[in-house]
Amino acid sequence: MASITKKEKIVLGIGIVLLVAIGFGFYYDYKITQELQGQLQSAIADYQQKIQGVSDALQAQGTLLGNRITGLQEENQKSTERLEELINEVESQSDIKFGELKADIQSIDVKSTDFSAIIDDVVKSVVSVGTNKGQGSGAFIKGSGYIVTNYHVMQGATAAQVMTYDNKVHPVQLIGYDPTADVALLRISNSSYPSLRFDGSDDVKVGEKVIAVGNPGGLSFTVTEGIVSNANRVSSSGVRYVQTDVPINPGNSGGPLISTRGRIVGINTFKLSEFEGIGFAIAADVVDEVTDDIISKS
Numbered sequence: 001m002a003s004i005t006k007k008e009k010i011v012l013g014i015g016i017v018l019l020v021a022i023g024f025g026f027y028y029d030y031k032i033t034q035e036l037q038g039q040l041q042s043a044i045a046d047y048q049q050k051i052q053g054v055s056d057a058l059q060a061q062g063t064l065l066g067n068r069i070t071g072l073q074e075e076n077q078k079s080t081e082r083l084e085e086l087i088n089e090v091e092s093q094s095d096i097k098f099g100e101l102k103a104d105i106q107s108i109d110v111k112s113t114d115f116s117a118i119i120d121d122v123v124k125s126v127v128s129v130g131t132n133k134g135q136g137s138g139a140f141i142k143g144s145g146y147i148v149t150n151y152h153v154m155q156g157a158t159a160a161q162v163m164t165y166d167n168k169v170h171p172v173q174l175i176g177y178d179p180t181a182d183v184a185l186l187r188i189s190n191s192s193y194p195s196l197r198f199d200g201s202d203d204v205k206v207g208e209k210v211i212a213v214g215n216p217g218g219l220s221f222t223v224t225e226g227i228v229s230n231a232n233r234v235s236s237s238g239v240r241y242v243q244t245d246v247p248i249n250p251g252n253s254g255g256p257l258i259s260t261r262g263r264i265v266g267i268n269t270f271k272l273s274e275f276e277g278i279g280f281a282i283a284a285d286v287v288d289e290v291t292d293d294i295i296s297k298s
Contacts (some may be wrong), residue, residue, distance in 0.1 A: 214255025
């Protein structure tokens, strides 16, 4: 076997060193690559975890925000409804106050001069009642087209109608009646006519001026004036009346007796034929209670 020369040994040694260096280089690259991949995967996992955490947090915040928005919407709705209620309440109270102020002003005008300050408004709430048995009067009360009159005006009638101040004739429905109190409640389909309010019994004073508005002898919307002679006459049947010296004639029955305040003191019902200046009207409190009862049962 041929011996290796020194030169060949040097070349061989260099080759071995190179091979070792190259191998080590590959190994080092491999280890570095493995380490980097491990770090990268760890970093990716960390970022995924963080992203998931952010996503969960955003979702939770979104849910809270949605709930808060819903709550605010509900609160806003309630606030809006409450505001509307307050507005309506203020408007209602204002209407009442303005109505009372108007009535007070009209009352002052009446006391200082005559009933002309209120008569135009009162007449708009009065009707002539015609039946196949006779005629009478009535007044709009409580809104919704309700008309109060005497029971004896409607008693035995099979057909009836009313004429309003604007000369319009309306078919009428009998809602109910109380024979003892001599009160009947009618109704028309047109509810646009103004209603009269009732005066309380404590507001009616002996000697105060009153007017009767009605349909005496077929003379529609006739007004007669007088005073309250007694504010508390009670019949044997327990019905309370207001006694007045206002002329009450056939056709006046069922019409309103009106105070200087433009309110109903009573509903005219009869007079003592053998005496002058003694007429009676069913007290407003009685009429108010009876008509409320009829409406509640209708």
